[in-house]
Each structure stands twice: as C-alpha cells, then as structure tokens.
Amino acid sequence: MFESKRLHISALFFRLFKILKESLWLFLSAFFVYFNIDGYEQYIFIAIGVFVIISLLYSWLSWWRFTYMVNTDGLLIEKGIFIRQKRSIAKQRIQSINFNQNILHRLLGLTELQIETAGRDMKVDAKLTSLSMTDAQAIRKLLKQFQVNDEDGNSYDYDFALERKLPKYEASYKHLFLFGSTSGGLGVLMSILFIFGLGVEEFIPEQIIDFVSSWLTAQSIITLIILSTFVLLLFWLAGVIGSVIKYGDFTVVRYEDEILITRGLWEKKQLTFPLKRIQGVVVKQNLLRLPLRFATIYLEIAGGEADQKESMRTILFPLIKKKEIAIFLAEILPEYTYMPEQVARISRRYLYLNIGLASLLTLVVGLVVWYLLSLPYLLLLVFLIPSFLYIILEYQVSGCYLNGQQLTLQSWGWLSKETILLKRPRIQAMSAYAGLIQRRLGYANIKASILNNFLGRHYLVRGIKLPEIERVQDWYSYAKKE
Template sequence: MNKGKRMHGAAIVILFFGRIKDFLIPLILAFVVGGTGPNIFGFRLVFPIILAIMLIHSLLYWLTYRYSIEEGELRIKQGIFIKKNRYIRRHRVQSFDVTAGVLQRLFRLVKVRIETAGGGNEPEVEIVAVTKGEAKELRSMLLNRGTTEVHDTEAEETEEKKEEELEAHPVDYQWKLPVRDLFIAGLTSGGVGLVLSAVLALFTQVDQLLPETFYETTLGFFVESSIFVIIILIFLITVIAWIISIFITVIKYGNFSVVKRGNDLIISRGLLETRQLTLNIKRITTVRYVATMIRQPLGFTSVYVESAGGGSSDEQLSTLLLPLVRKKAANEILNEIVPDYVIEKQLTPLPKRALIRFMVRAVIPVLIVVIPAAVWLPFGNWLLIFIPVAFALGWLRYKDGGHAVTKRHVIFQTRHFNLTREVVPKKRIQSVEKSHSLFQRRMGLCTFTVSILSTAGGKSFSVRDMAEDDGNDLYQWYSYEKETQHEKKLGQNSL
C-alpha cells in the first residue's frame, strides 16, 4: 500500500462502460439521426471512433492512476495530460463508502468513495475497482486514527490488532428494513413525479425524431376525446409511473440495514448496486425527520442524518438512516443508535399574526397560473380546485411550523410539502442569523436560521415568521455560552 498501487485491471472495462452510460443518449441520437440523414456513412464512421476514444481514455486513466498511504495520509497521483497529486490526511476522512455495481460484482470487486469535510457535491476520492481485501485494508488505515504513521511496523501491528478487535466487537445494535415496509416505502415515496419528469426529459431528447403526423394525431385525440377519457388515460399513465417508482425503490433500498459497532454506523443497502457506508457517530451534525404528504397520515416517517461527509447527491447530500419507520418506533431505534439526538419537547408554535403571510405565499402563485388558464383553456375551470388546495397547504405550513429549545439542542419544524423536523445540537451549530423583511418588522416577526457543517460544506435550516421575541431568545441562547466563556477569560486575565 505504501509503494503506490493501481486499480484492478477490470477498472478499464468499468470506466469504459461508465463513460458510455454518461453519453448514452447523445450517442444514440447521433447514431439514429446519422442513420436517417444523407451523411449516413460519416455518422456511422464517427460512432466507433467515439467508442475507441473512450476506451483509450479509460486505459490511460487506469495506467496513470495510483494510490498509496504514506506518513499518515492518502496520496493520489493521477492525470493523463495534466498530472495531479492529492494528499488527504487521515483525520480529514469523514466517511468511507463501499459500493458494488453490476460490473463490480461481476468481477468480484468494489468501488470505494472517500468523503472529507467540505468536500463538495462529489466524493473527494473515488477508486472504481479494488478487491474487497484492499478496500478493507484502506478502511482500516484511514478510519483508525490511533496512530499517525502507517508504514511503521509497530503501528501496522497496532492497527491490525484494533481492526481485529473491531471485527470481533459484538454488534451493539442492528436494524433491518422489513420487506413489507420496503414495499410501503415504494408506494409512498413520491417518486411518481420523478419518473414522469424523466420520461418528459427523454421525450424532449427524441422529439425531433418523431414525425409531424405523431403530434397531429396526438393533439387530435385530446381535442376529440371527452374529459372522462383523458382522466382515464392520465390515471393509467400515473399507475404505470407508480409501479416503476416502486420497482426503483425496491432495487435501491433492498436489504437495507444499520449496524452499530462502537462509534461506527455501518449502513448497507441495494440489490443490483450494493452500498456499504461507514459513518462515525461523532461526525453527525443533525438528525432530520421527513414525512411526505402520503406517509404522514399513515404514521410513517424517514430519518436522515447530516454529517461532515457521507451524503449522496440523490438524497440532497444527506445520509438516509431509516428509509421508513413508524413515528412511535423512530425514537426507540434512534435511542439505540444516536441517543443524543432523541429529544421530546413540545414545540413553540408560530404566532397567529403569521397566518396571513403563509396564506399569501401559498395562494398567490396558484392564482397567477389558474386564473388565466380558467379563462383561456377549454378545461381550465377544473384547475380552480387548486385554489382551496393552496389555502389548505398554507394553513398546514402555518400550523406545523414551530421550534423548541433545550439546554443543548434546538428543534425546528417546517413544511413545504413534506413535514420536516431537524434536531440540531448547539455544539454543532456553526453560525446563527436572525433576519426580518420590512413586512415582518411591522408585524413583529422574523426568520431564524442556523448553519451546520455537512458534506457540501454547510447547510442551513430556518423557521420563517416566528415571533421577534422568540428569535431574540434563540439568539441569546446561542450566544450565552460564548459570552460566559469570554467573561471567564477576562476574569482569568485580571488575576
């Protein structure tokens, strides 16, 4: 490990197919369009040339990529034309993520993703093809911070001993997502909109390939059909999208489990692409409860954690800790995993004078869209139903908003569409901000925001339109400790 290692040779194939996946739609469009135009020979000649370039680039990337651990740091050397040397100290490593896609599993390999605090939206290091033994060795060297030098014989023996102790350490707690709840998670995930959006995005990529008669026939069908037929068609499309959403959820979160060993949480999931994330509990900065509009009446919620490393882009750079769990059981499970974040306290509600602002924010955008549609579109009157829905949503956002404070934590609860509750320890808060607009000032309201450290460098949580006095109390709650420390320091200096 100290001399610098290349990835497994299968990385060439994995990188090659990864690049094809990234450029799949442009390649298909270029091939299809080129095959129907006058320059058919030219386009079909360019197609294999593009594939050859991708293959050569994958080969050169593998040849020039080396990694090693020396003097207590991970060293990465890479670059085909521009050489890059990257050095990451072990104490900066926040999470160690091991995944295995279809190709990795075919070659019995894994992919390693290493996150650091403030590493941004992408992982600091990604090694696409190593053996499970090499991944285990990397994990041992990077997450074991008991020594500073890894090439020293005594240090290596110490690390091996600690790794053996960790493996031999009994599981403190283990939770698995039941199969029944996995399907409920798919049914209530709200992924239908994402599936429909993906279909629409794909349609915009291929619309130029469709003949004009397709649009004329489709438009004619909708004009001639009754509103009942259109509703049935929309219903069928939604059901199909719902089934696809359930399938995606099952594939993504199948075999989901959380294992606690000492201060480490090992989160595993996935059927086709397996993923195992090791996250240190001390790196967690916030726990978030999220209940969708469908799950809340059923008594279900999801639990996310914010941490300095470990988040994924498809989860807004957060880490999903519990995909689906009953509200009553959530705190019991968290009390075994992260007991410091289990807080039961009644929220301070928003003042009644803030209700009008929530109503205006919810209704005005709907009116801007619905009223013109009702006037000019044939079936626009049906859209008027969204006006009372907007009023109801504004009322829910007001009713569900609030905050609570303990000596060591602050709790925020808000709603956009989903109901979200954040539990933030005082010691994890990087900064606070109390602000108010001109209208808020006249009504004695304010917006209070706390910022924490997370994978993307930082995240903020806010409660809008809380009472001005409550905002002042929160500000004093956060600054009191600093003021006390400052006073103690002045007293020591005077002595």
C-alpha cells in the same frame, strides 16, 4: 509491504463504459444522420469504430498509469497519462472510507473504494474504482485513524459489527414498498417521461405517430380512462421498483462514534459517517406520509461527494413509524432526541394576520379579475381554500423547543412537515428578524444556519413569540448574560 499497486483490470472497462455512456448522444445523433442522409454510411461506421478504439486506448493508458500505495502515513496516488499527478492523503485527514459495489463488482468479488476527507477542498478526496474486496478491507484497516484495540484487529469490518449485536435497524420490504409509493418521485418521473416523450417524437417515424393518434381518437372515453389509469399504475410501479432497488437491504448500524449504512440491491453501497461530520438530523413527513404517520429520517453531513444529489441530504432511515422515531434515535443516535410533543406553538397572531392578508389579496385580485375578465365570483374559493389550508397547517406545525444542547425547529417545508434537530456547536450563525408590524404583534422569525456538504443550509421558522426568541438567542449566545 508497502508497494504501489494498480487497480483491478476491470477498472479499465468501467472507465470505458463511462466514456461510452457519456458519449451516447453522439452515437444517437450519428444514427440520426445515418437514417436521414444517404451516402455517408461507411464514414459513420468508421468514425464510431475509431472513437471506440481511441476510448479503449485511453482507458487502458489511464488504467496503466494509475497506481496507489498505502503506507503508515496515508494513501499516495499517482495518475495522469501525460501530466503526472501525485496526490497524498494524510491518514489524519481521512474521515470516511466508503465501499460501493455495482453488480459487476459483486459478481467478481470487487469493490470501489471511496475516501472522503474533512477538508472543504473536494479535490482532496480519492476514488479507487475497482479493487479486490480483500485489498479494500486491508486498506481500510491501515487507513483507519483510531485503531481500536480489538484482539483480531478487524474492528472496522461490517460483519463484525453485526456479530457484536450492535444497535442495528433494517428497513423491511413492506416499508420500502410504502416508501416508494408515497415518495414524490412519482411526479418527477412523470414529468421526466413527458419531456423525454417530447424529445423522442422527432425520432419516431411519422406513420407510427399517425397510426397511434388515429387509434387513440377512435377509442371510447372509458377505454381512454382505463388506459391512462394503467399508465399511471405503471409509473407508480416504476417508482416503487426504483426505490426498492436503491434502498433495498437498508441497514443502519451504530458502532462507537460512527454510523454505518448499507443499502442498494443493484449497486450496493457501504457508507460510514463519523459523528463529527453530522451537522443535524431532519425528520420529514410529506403530504402522503403525514396522515399515515410515517416519516423519513435524514442526516445533514459536512463535506462528502461533490456530485451528490438527492437535495444534498443523506437518508438515515427511509421509512419509520412516527412513534418509533424516539426509540430509533435513542439506539442509533442517542446524541439527538426527538420530542415533537414538546414543541412550543408559534404566535396565534401570526395565523390571524396571514389569514387576513390572504383574504385581502384574494379579494383584490378577485375583484380585478372579475371586473376585467368577468369570471364568476366563486372562482375566488379556488385560491382562498388552499391558501387558508396552508396557513393553518403552517400554524399547526411550526414551533421550536430547547433541550440541553439541542434546538428543535419544526416548520412546513415544501409540501412536507420537517422537524430539524440541531446541536448548539453545529449552528454556524443564528438570526432573528421581523418587520415593524410583526414586532408590534409580538413575534419574529428565526433562522439557524448549518453546514451541509460544502454550502450553508438555513432553517427558518416564522411567527415565534418574542420571549421564546429571546430564550433561543440567550441559549445560543456564547457571551452569557451575567
């Protein structure tokens, strides 16, 4: 029964595509040379041809030399063209088995299988890039640590979870649309395109640039405004489409001690998170979602993919009404509770001191600027109003709340309100700190550190009253006072 197998032949092409994709810049620069320098055409074509053939050969060899075997102890992988590498992953150490399917996988009934272990060593994890769905499910069943005693033994299957009417939430397309339009991705996208635009200019023939710029200057202001609105609309649409493709068909299911997430239209991902990997829950509302009373829920996960992006957090649910969060958590993650109305406000003196400091700073800088550059005095307001707004918002939002084994921290992150739910056993260390003036005024700052992926993440709330700080410290302290 336990025999070593090769991946599906498509793995070869996935590898080849990846190599070609990564060397795209090489081709681009080759073409650049081709268009600009005469007499080398044939060499460039030969070079590209040779490169593609070598890549194909390499992909084929690495496919041929990659075998995997599942037995009762775990997974054994052998790979490497010249230097043979054997890796065995013990069943006990496997924490998550995830399925990823891109469009080709799905057309051919295949999947990528990704195995994540508990260790902090990311090299232990494994990826089987392409194998048939039935094989993948068989592997998942074999490697599953806790064989749940179900009659069909198919306990881990996702459809099974749906059949059993387990707690389940789906993101509607209406909400995904709203998620896409309110995500800060719009700005990022614009700056990327801007930088890209700067780079591309070099490749576009000069006549076209001249033509476009002369055409633009010939237009009336109204046409230009319409044009730029159109471009903005295009960016916004791209953001919406991007997030719908990425998070489309978003479903989250709770099954025993695991959270199962499926998402993606183009690349379908099936992710599993055992409870013990969850280090915290973050409810985040950015500036656009705050007035609309919508929030995004994130998970802080220990371990995981080493090349993970998205500011290293995992989306538990893309967009949810604020008043529905408590019910959502009660169903999906009852270990955590969301009670923002209970959060104790920070010290009012913190607000006064900061407003005072901001005014003083603006006054000094303003006076210097006014004296040196003779700029109008009213310009000060440009700095003063946003800083006041920021300070007041921070005061309105910040605070903390203890409830059983859970610490709720609320603070103003990078242009968004964050409510962080942390469990006492998941907080790795806790600090309180204050300057002399702050201590005199009766408040201090608190910092709780948790593990996120492979690094620490530190959550900070400023201006908490001293008695409150002491309560949190006593709650956290393992050496209880008698």
